[in-house]
Amino acid sequence: MIIDEINIANDFSDTPGARYKKDGPFSGEEFLEKHLRPKFINGLKENGEILIVLDNVWGYPSSFVSGSFGKLSIEYSSETVLKHLKFKSIDSRTRLEKIIYEINNPTRK
């Protein structure tokens, strides 16, 4: 059951940036700390799902995906992340597949 939602374009930025905060604004690390991890932990506690809306952004650099979803996957395992995060992308199914691919094969950097 979906208990919360993060619309990346509305709640964070329509131009997601690089991996770390030191790399520039709107990084994956910033997104992870401010939005993704807190809501994910809440989803874990309540055994619910968080809906991530991926549309209306310029695009997702792999470094952003890796610094946020990939990092979360390393911390909690891909199974747990995919159990509690649900994704929505009307714009593109391939975009969604790339994010799920990163969760399943996180870059350890």
Next chain:
Amino acid sequence: MRVMNVLGKIIFIVIFLVGILVGIFVSNFGIITRDNITISQIITWLITVGIAISIPSYINKIVDNNKNIKLFLIKEIESIREIVSCIEKDLSNLEIGDKVDSRFQKKILYNINKIDLGFDVLSNQLDNNSIKSDLIQIEKLKKKYFSYYTYLTGASNIFSDTFLINELFLKENLNQFSAFELEIKLFILKIYNL
């Protein structure tokens, strides 16, 4: 459209009248009579003629459909190849030590989005058509694309404010691009050979 309808009606009436005339001719001049031909023979003959006419046209239709689908898939994958070439052309204009500004980064993402949409179209076509998608192995092609995308927009650190074009980046990016381009060519070849 209206002309076609009128033409269709005229052809129907002509065939109908010819049928009547043939019936009259056969009953009066006795080419075949009811005594030496059974109803089941007539039905068998009609079915045979029906099959003889319909099967070749059905096969032609399938062949034409597959041909159109194959041409469509090749056109789509060629357009993906053009977008990737565009990205690489832009990168080749940069010199070692150049900074990658936000305008350039956005252009890369814009082109990546276009590639994503191209893959969406390809996947939808393969899902909705009878073409042997297991032989084409789009997943293998996608994997190469994901590797290319992951290096270009991730591992290379090109979206970092401190990134400067360097030899290692150009070399590794070229490797990823070459691997992806090769897979595209193999994919096109597989479609041709289907």
